[in-house]
Amino acid sequence: xxxxxxxxxxxAVDYDATLxxxxxxxxxNWVLAAHMPxxxxxxxxxxxxxxxxxxxxxxxxxxxxxxxxxxx
Numbered sequence: 001x002x003x004x005x006x007x008x009x010x011x012a013v014d015y016d017a018t019l020x021x022x023x024x025x026x027x028x029n030w031v032l033a034a035h036m037p038x039x040x041x042x043x044x045x046x047x048x049x050x051x052x053x054x055x056x057x058x059x060x061x062x063x064x065x066x067x068x069x070x071x072x
Contacts, residue, residue, distance in 0.1 A: 019066045021059060030055065034062045036069055 013020070020035040027050065034044040044062055048054040 019063065021062065023055065025050065032058050032062070034066070036066050038069065 015035070016038050018035075019037060022033045024031040024033075029047050030050050031045065031047050032055070036043040044065065046058060048058050
């Protein structure tokens with residue numbers, strides 16, 4: 001008999017300590033949305049050009065703002 005291993009249950013997300021980013025992609029532009037720690041809604045939403053460089057720059061900015069919020 002073959003035994004199937006079950007995967008562990010995913011851990012609950014601590015929304016007061018976790019920065020969550022979401023990227024919606026298309027050929028014309030990308031939309032980056034961010035849930036900042038401690039807030040109950042999407043805080044940052046911006047449209048960027050569809051490139052890795054633009055995404056890297058935008059995510060860096062969001063991470064800096066989230067870090068600044070956590071140090072307040």
